[in-house]
Amino acid sequence: MPQLNPNPWLFVMILSWLTFSLIIQPKLLSFTPTNTPSEKTLTDTKSSSWPWPWT
Template sequence: MPQLNPAPWFPIMLLTWFTFSLLIQPKLLTFTTTNPPLNKNIPTKPTPWTWPWA
């Protein structure tokens, strides 16, 4: 079964992984997000949920 032979696919996978990690990823990490996350004030104690059958 040719699917189990890793000889042609392993170097292709390594080349793709190195290309992504060394060339593409640093370029993607330099982009800034359009909507940066905000620090929201989380209430200290949430209100309990009243169950109708309790």
């Protein structure tokens, strides 16, 4: 059964993971986020209930 032979696909998988881990991932991690989180205090908003006509 040819689908059980890992000979060509194991090498492809290992090569793709090494490419991702060694080349692509450091390039992506070097970017700085444009929207850095800020230390905002949360404000409570008061909401009034809606005056439903049938209650």
